[in-house]
Structure formats: structure tokens, C-alpha cells
Amino acid sequence: MPTYSRITGTGSYLPPRRLSNADLAAELAAKGVETSDEWIVERTGIRARHFAAPDVNCSDLAVPAAQAAIEAAGIAPQQIDLIIVATSTPDMVFPSAAAILQHKLGIAGCPAFDVQAVCSGFVYALTVADAMIRAGNATRALVVGSEVFSRILDFSDRTTCVLFGDGAGAVVLEASETPGILASDLHADGKHVGILCVPGHVSGGAVLGDPLLKMDGQAVFKLAVGVLEDAARATLAKAGKTQDQIDWLIPHQANIRIMQSTAKRLKLPLDKLVVTVDQHGNTSAASIPLALDHAVRQGQVKKGDLLMLEGVGGGFTWGAVLLNF
Template sequence: MPLLSTPTRAEIAGVGSALPLRRVDNAELAAQVDTSDEWIVERTGIRSRYIAGDGETTATLATDAARRALDHAGIEASDIDLIVLATATPDQTFPATATKVQTALGIRDCVAFDVAAVCSGFLYALTVADAMIRSGGATTALVIGAETFSRILDWEDRATCVLFGDGAGAMVLRASDDPDRGILATKLHADGRYNDLLYVDGGPSTTQTVGKLRMKGREVFRHAVTNLAAVLGEVLAAAGLTSADVDWVVPHQANARILDATARKLGLSPDKVVVTVDRHANTSAASVPLAFDVAVKDGRIKRGDLVVLEAMGGGFTWGAAAVRY
């Protein structure tokens, strides 16, 4: 496929998502863990999550989401020349899970790699794909967030295991000269000083084990509200917009209280915030594209709407994007 010779804009051509077959509500979880539906809902807003079963992996969920995004865009898999997959739970240490998706889609040759920025991973992947399209390095990209976080949870730690779920979301980006659609601006940040507030206690070069997720929730909450409000302001300023111009905010679905606090800090109506954490829990890098797909498919997000995406995750990493859908 010929590459564009001049910089252009990346527009969202289609979206898709995928969830495991098994849905686990709070009552089922309370039968296995020392918790209750009331405790979980009051502190997080979560009522259910999906847990991957036998044969369901990060790659299979990513592939299903990608196929649905391609169908929604009306684009053939053979047109894809770039796959960027955000995940903290790859199928293997290497090769990249993106290459497994490439093979499953029947794409014989394209650029394919993973991005690891935990819950902010999709924003990082989107920024990379956008930059490659703008530079002429790609014309049609699959950007995917996919996770099987259930496999790195400590199911005896009730403070963390109730928060997460599995899933995948995907976007098809394509080069466009349409001035009324596309990714307007992105902003990314990282601060590794806060590693010990949210991390996995394993890894190939340290423990030679996968490890389990560890989190100091109260401290993470405090940083999340401050950082997300700041980066949303940054990305709007970069796009020459204000919060009054925003039709929808699609945030990382970590905790309903974080979503509410961030909206208040920006003076945004809660009615403009897409919330799916109640049904999906925190799906890490998958949460933003999964929530975006839900809101597109149920008719809330429409063509021409200004949508702001944001997320913060372990690292800390955080970021935002302003998009004219």
C-alpha cells in the first residue's frame, strides 16, 4: 500500500470490543472472597466484571475486538499496515501479542508491536499510531487495548481482586484530510517515582515469575484525580478548546468515585461522562476503547462529537486525547 507523502490527520474509521463469556457479579464474588455487593458498590461503583476462561487470552480478545472494529469501519484486514496493541498481560513475554493478532487476522505483513503503559496503555498506543499516520509511516492502523488482568490478581486480597476484569477494545485509524474529523491533540506523562503505589511483584528479570498486582488504593485515588484533571486541561488547550466544547468524556474506568471527582474538578456535567465501570470493572488498557465502543454503539457518541479520552495507570503513566469523532 502506498504511503501518503504529506502529513495528514488520523481519523477513527471504526470501533469494536470483546468480552469473555463468563460474567461474574458481586454476589458470586462475595461467595469466594470476604466482601459483599454493598461494600464493592459503595467504594467503586462496580456491580459485575467479565473473567477469561479456558481458551480466552489477551490475543483472542484483541482479535475479536479488532474484527468488530474492521467490520464497523468497512475495512478489510489486508488494508491494515500498522497494529499497536496496549497490554500489561501479554500472552507471552515475547513475541508481541500484536503479532498473534496479525496472524489471526490473516495479515501477512505489517508493522505490529505492543505498548506497555498499563491503564494508560491505550492512550500511549493511540498517540504512537496517530504520529505514524501523520508522518506518512502508516495509512491504516489497528489500535487495540486488551487485558486478562484476572490472571495476575491475588484472589485473597479483597481490596484489589474485586476491582478488575478482562476485555478488549479496538479502533481503526486511517489517514484523512477531513478537517472536521480526527485526533486533534494528545498529551502523555509518566513519573516513575510512584512505582510502589501500583505494580506487579514479579517479572522475568527479577523474580522469574509473573507476580500479582499490588496497589495502595487511597494514594492512587489522590494522584489520579489531580493528574487526570490536569492532563484533560492540557489536551484541550493544545486543541484550542475548553471544557464547554466537550460533548463526551471517555475516561479510564477505574472507579466511579474517581470519575465523579475528575468531572467536578473540571466543571463537567456527569451526564457527559461515559461510565461502564459498573458492568466491566477496571479492564486496564482495554477500558477506554471498550467504553468508547459501548457509547458509539448505543448511540450516545455520534459523528462530529468532540470526545476527550483520558487514563492513568501504574508507573505512574497518564494521558489524554481530544478527538472529533
């Protein structure tokens, strides 16, 4: 029988510190930066986000999300034989957040590595895990998106610091005789590096360049809507499916206007759009698995539903995955 891969469990975690737009505006005002709930909501749809405590790292957020996904899958941690963490904000330069997570979960021996494709990271990681399972190199993969973007925000720039939050989401992907992941479509174009980046790095014990996030919001918006539509249509074509068969569109939760524009281009009613950006902000690689787990636990997404996951992020990277849940 052909080997496919299916999601058998989902999980997520948000750090306890929640900042509403009003909370954030008050903190920024103390630093001489003006913003408001109305300004943020009108432009992004974001109403709140969560920030991790200073001593909490990427792998710390990943642990409870992973544990919840493993529990939902009904397996023991030791049955996991592949760990992939999608992140742009790992605990340290090396080793990988995945290796650190592996140890914290009490697992040893299986391959563990990070994938860095920024906000497209979870879609990339899920595609890699699916390929490894189909090739017979794994049977139960833990795929996690985990981010502490609050560490790389420039709180003097109100156009970016209001957008992002911290969190983690995870899935267990298992080998199956029935199709789960049907098709994927991944892309990158490095000529767009400058419109969304963190241009600093570590050298000789010092930070060279600027270690804070920089973004040209208008350029990102213009590019994102087009490539997300293209990736979704390409994925549908590969799977032999049509857009009207999609039960739920679960996009990267960056900006409600980008999300709604993509749904409209695919001629999907907005009630088929899973939205968590209002409460979580943009959690980069964590946003899709966070939204998926929220929709599963709220009873929106059910077994047998056809899901379109899609993301776009710095690099510029983008991609989509179509799957039967």
C-alpha cells in the same frame, strides 16, 4: 493537504463468563475472604466484571474486538498497515500480542508491536498511531487494548481482586484530510512505581518476586484525580478548545469516584460522562476502547462529537487525547 487521523470504526469484546459482585463474593467466601455487593459498590461503583477462561489469552480477546472495528470501518483486514496492542498481560514474554493478533487476523507484513503503559496504554497507543499516520508511515492503523487481569490478581486481597476484569476494545484509525485526533498529552513519573505494580518477573524458568498485583488505593486515588485534570486541560489548550465544548468524557474506567471527581473538576455535567465500570470493572488498557465502543453502539457518541479520552495507570503513567469522532 495536511494528513490527520480519524477513528473510522470501533469494536469490543467481553469473555462470556460474567461475575456479579454476589457471584464473586461467594467464590471469595469459599477461600475465607469476606466482601459484599454493598461494600464493592460503595467504594468503586462496580457491580460486575467478566473473566476469561483459563485457556483464553490476550490475543484471543483482541481478535473479535479487532474484527468488529475493522467491519465498522468498512475495510478488509489486509488493508491494515499498522497494529498496536496496548496490554500489560500479553500471551507470552515474546513475541508481542500484536504479532500474534496480526497472524490470527490473516494479516502479514505490516509493523505490529505492543505498548505497555498499563491503564494509560490505549491513550499512549492511540497517540503513537496518530504520529505514525501523520508522518506518512501508515494509513490505516488497528489500535487495540486487551487485558486478562484476572491472571495477576491476588484473590486473598479483597481491596484489589474485586476491582478488575478482562476484555478488549479496538479502533481503526485512518489517514484523513480533516482533523480527527486534535491533540494529546502524555506523562509518566517512575517515582510512583510502588503504589501500583506487579513486582514479579521470570528468571531461569522460575518466577522471581511476587507476580500478583499490588496497589495502594488511597495513594492512587489522590494522584489520579489531579493528573487527569491536568492532562485534560493541557490537551484542550493544545487543541485551542475549551472544556464546555466537550461532548463526552471517556475516562479510564477504574473507579466511579475518580471518574466523577475528574468530570466535576472540569465542570462537566455527569451526563457527559461515559460509564461502563459498573458492568465491566477495571479492564486496564481495554477500558477506554470498551467504553467508546459501547457508547457508539448505544447511540450516545455520534459522528462529529468532541471526545476527551484520558487514562492513568501504573508507572505512574497518565495522558489524554482530544478528538473529533
